[in-house]
Amino acid sequence: MAKITDVAARAGVSLSTVSRVMNGNPTVDPVLAERVRAAALELGYTANPLARSLVLGRTQTVAVVIPDLGNPTFQAILRGLSRAAADDGYHVLIADSAEQVDEERVLAVATRRRTDGVILCAPRLDQASLDVLLPELAPVVVVNRAAQDSAPVVAADYRTALGELVEHLYGLGHRRVAYLAGVPRSASNAARLAALADARAAHPDLEIAELPSGVDFDSGAAAADAVCASGATAVLAFNDLVAMGLLSALTDRGIRVPADISVAGFDDIPFARYTSPPLTTAAVPAAELGAQAWAAMHALLTGAESVPFVALRPQTILRGSTAAAP
């Protein structure tokens, strides 16, 4: 691999001149510049990014910490982020913590050292740990959870979105609703609970039972009996996977959706529209969330003005899985 001294020798100039030319510094004699460019081309020279990183103090790379690369929402966030970063000439280092919450912190700090900043998706990390972690990570952008002013936040507005879903069900005449809670300690679950509290306050005749569940298909299926026992006429699932699992288990039991019971999901993952019946859900703009997270990071990196808090409003998508209460 050709190095800068090789190019300098070939062009008969000093290495500083080569550096200047390669970096577009205009204070170079056009003739020399051309000679340098020719030499660089012949040698297929490109500056070693590592050496540049060391001297410049920036790597043109950011780290994205994600709890689970198998989760469609994080996949979409990563996709949106990666493409937006690429458009700005940045690279992305991924760190999948594989749901190991205790690893998350170490991972974030480790990746931070080889990058210019980190975008943190850590919904299950407790707030106290997060608060001490963030300053250590700066510049850092937090996705989908609060970060008391120590970092810009880009989040979907789960509270409003779930609120709309509740209103939708209430408008259909449902008065007994079950909520399948996902990870109880996650930030987005807290937002959802707030939405339920809002709804209860607004509608005294509305009963919302909170049933435990997980975050995946099987959890939804496993909750079917509890849902039936609760006497609810409508279910708000933690996410689409849970809703789909529930849908499947209910169907197996001969319970008709939405005739007997309405089911709503959350996220609008790609397959939500293809279930039968298609799933009513709140479309979280995950890829856009990723793009916005990048935008926030880019602003941090370039010292540009930036919004400290970006809230993206999920869109309520009404499909066939919800209907009037029986």
Next chain:
Amino acid sequence: MAKITDVAARAGVSLSTVSRVMNGNPTVDPVLAERVRAAALELGYTANPLARSLVLGRTQTVAVVIPDLGNPTFQAILRGLSRAAADDGYHVLIADSAEQVDEERVLAVATRRRTDGVILCAPRLDQASLDVLLPELAPVVVVNRAAQDSAPVVAADYRTALGELVEHLYGLGHRRVAYLAGVPRSASNAARLAALADARAAHPDLEIAELPSGVDFDSGAAAADAVCASGATAVLAFNDLVAMGLLSALTDRGIRVPADISVAGFDDIPFARYTSPPLTTAAVPAAELGAQAWAAMHALLTGAESVPFVALRPQTILRGSTAAAP
């Protein structure tokens, strides 16, 4: 951020000694070593990975080039790869070429310079370009396509897998089968066509019509009319998304699956089991593919013995979307 000289000063030793201690070099007085460790701990010192990378000539990072982060198969490959690499203490840089085949080459070369190697998923890159690209990328591992000895290959055996699917249909009495071809120029499509040729040779009474299609849900839906017109009693879709689109469109037309027509997919994406009817398909072990790709790269990086070609056999999954010919 503390640097090695800070630790040296605090411990009252030279920076070489600190370096030795941090790297576990045993030729250091235990007393000094302990003093160094204490100093490092107090200062929260960790060697700057960038500086190490520059001097050591290795970054502990590999690049993964992927054509589309939105594709479930590549997502799974990335997940398996990322976790396997993390287990060996390596980081992963992702490069999503967003299906821009011409960008793929530049991207691969660019990311290669900041990493120790690249794992290349480039199913649509033409073979000639690939052949000149690979030497430039070494060490490099190629996923899901041939690489004439210039790099280790880790691939799913599409040919055998599709062959099994055909046999399955043939065994069910189907004699007129339609194949919904995906991207004609992709490597895996070539493997699939080879499987069809095998089947035709083995069963003279078997007719297989090749119908053009894309690779996504909508392509499958759009192919419904052509499928009906073809008179086929069974369809092999390029992948599960195409199969699901077809399934949906057929259902809309009142055509029953599998009573009127059988449909088989490919890949076994997470939702294939949840369609109605559930999809018969070939389960490509994508995450395992990623893990194997990492293993191959790790071998390359450590100079270990390695297998030049790993073929992973997809498992045929029989579900409800295929049945006896009407």
Next chain:
DNA sequence: CTGTTAGCGCCTTCAT
């Protein structure tokens, strides 16, 4: 406008 020089932070011979 160009070349020389001093680092960026670290590892590693080479002496001692």
Next chain:
DNA sequence: ATGAAGGCGCTAACAG
């Protein structure tokens, strides 16, 4: 066993 010194490849003052 330890320290001094050179260099990884490049950029950015500083002279000239």
